[in-house]
Amino acid sequence: MQLSDRIGRRMKLQDLHVLMAVAQAGTMGKAAQLLNTTQPNISRSIADLERALGVRLLDRGRHGIEPTESGRALLTCGVAVFDDLRQGIKRIEFLADPTAGEVRIGCSPFLAASFVPAVIDQLSRRCPRIVFHLVATPTGHTLHRELSERNVDLLITRKFDPIADEQMEFESLFNEPYVVAAGAQSPWVRRRRIELAELIHEPWTLPLPGSMTGSVAAEAFRARGLDYPPTTVATDNAQARISLVAAGRFLTMLQASILRFSSQQPEIKVLPVRPAIADIPVGVVTLKNRTISPVAQLFIDTACEVAKHLAKKKS
Numbered sequence: 001m002q003l004s005d006r007i008g009r010r011m012k013l014q015d016l017h018v019l020m021a022v023a024q025a026g027t028m029g030k031a032a033q034l035l036n037t038t039q040p041n042i043s044r045s046i047a048d049l050e051r052a053l054g055v056r057l058l059d060r061g062r063h064g065i066e067p068t069e070s071g072r073a074l075l076t077c078g079v080a081v082f083d084d085l086r087q088g089i090k091r092i093e094f095l096a097d098p099t100a101g102e103v104r105i106g107c108s109p110f111l112a113a114s115f116v117p118a119v120i121d122q123l124s125r126r127c128p129r130i131v132f133h134l135v136a137t138p139t140g141h142t143l144h145r146e147l148s149e150r151n152v153d154l155l156i157t158r159k160f161d162p163i164a165d166e167q168m169e170f171e172s173l174f175n176e177p178y179v180v181a182a183g184a185q186s187p188w189v190r191r192r193r194i195e196l197a198e199l200i201h202e203p204w205t206l207p208l209p210g211s212m213t214g215s216v217a218a219e220a221f222r223a224r225g226l227d228y229p230p231t232t233v234a235t236d237n238a239q240a241r242i243s244l245v246a247a248g249r250f251l252t253m254l255q256a257s258i259l260r261f262s263s264q265q266p267e268i269k270v271l272p273v274r275p276a277i278a279d280i281p282v283g284v285v286t287l288k289n290r291t292i293s294p295v296a297q298l299f300i301d302t303a304c305e306v307a308k309h310l311a312k313k314k315s
Contacts, residue, residue: 011052016078018045019057023075026064049074083150083290090293100129101295106143106152108212111282112136113238114257115306116156123302130295138211138236144168147287153296155285156303158212171300172283173307177256178216180271183248189269196224196273205233205241205250217253220277242268253277257310 018035021042025031028042035042050057057071067075093101107116112134120132135152137143146152147168159170180199182188188199200221207214209228213236218228233244238258244250246267259268284300286292292300 015045015049099127102131103295103299104133104152106135106146107156109136119303140212159281169286175279176282178277180273203232205244205252206231207236
């Protein structure tokens with residue numbers, strides 16, 4: 001019997017779902033609790049899968065259960081299978097009602113506090129029945145994993161490294177300048193030109209060096225032969241840093257779009273640091289081998305509209 005025949009006649013989606021639950025839980029007993037069933041039912045599903053494929057899928061040891069190489073291959077396939085099913089159901093729901101559905105977006109905390117809410121607001125006004133799930137994390141590696149594991153439909157983020165780009169599609173939305181900001185009453189605001197080295201001993205509130213925004217800040221200092229400055233308040237929370245800067249004592253480095261969307265914009269000024277800090281491409285990242293849902297495409301189209309509008313305002 002050909003493998004394709006075995007898949008069609010003997011391999012069940014429920015059994016594949018059970019395998020994924022066992023791999024996640026680490027034991028059959030925990031998987032049974034997770035799926036609200038019995039351990040014998042779990043064992044039976046795994047045995048049926050192994051019999052259909054003719055290979056061992058799990059290794060059982062004192063420390064729990066681990067997938068074999070064949071098991072890992074099937075688990076990777078299972079993630080794609082169930083994701084494709086979800087996308088198909090979403091497409092059917094969209095055909096029934098193009099104004100409803102859900103979209104899962106991953107982004108950095110900066111963009112979660114600025115550009116992404118503007119896109120959500122515009123699309124939500126047009127299609128009020130769409131549900132948005134926003135996952136904000138400060139590390140590019142975590143965002144990359146969330147997309148690879150299909151926990152999100154797309155990312156709004158700065159461009160990943162070339163290795164990740166081999167697996168992902170990047171569609172540019174705009175180039176995001178990074179700036180140094182101070183409170184409106186800071187004496188530095190009166191200067192027409194400032195070298196970054198002049199600010200090195202000022203009180204700073206900066207992102208963590210290992211985060212996406214922190215890596216941009218670190219590179220800006222490094223490019224001028226400077227170490228990352230002693231940081232009085234280290235946080236990836238954009239609003240916290242903006243509030244500290246608005247109070248008057250602190251300096252920070254952040255994306256320019258943050259200030260456009262901040263309610264404290266009049267209390268914060270961009271310092272004329274020369275040369276400019278950085279100009280980072282920001283865009284939509286999707287998996288190359290994955291068809292996105294119609295609602296996700298609506299979000300991308302709206303993101304393009306908002307980006308164009310921002311570019312016109314800037315010019």
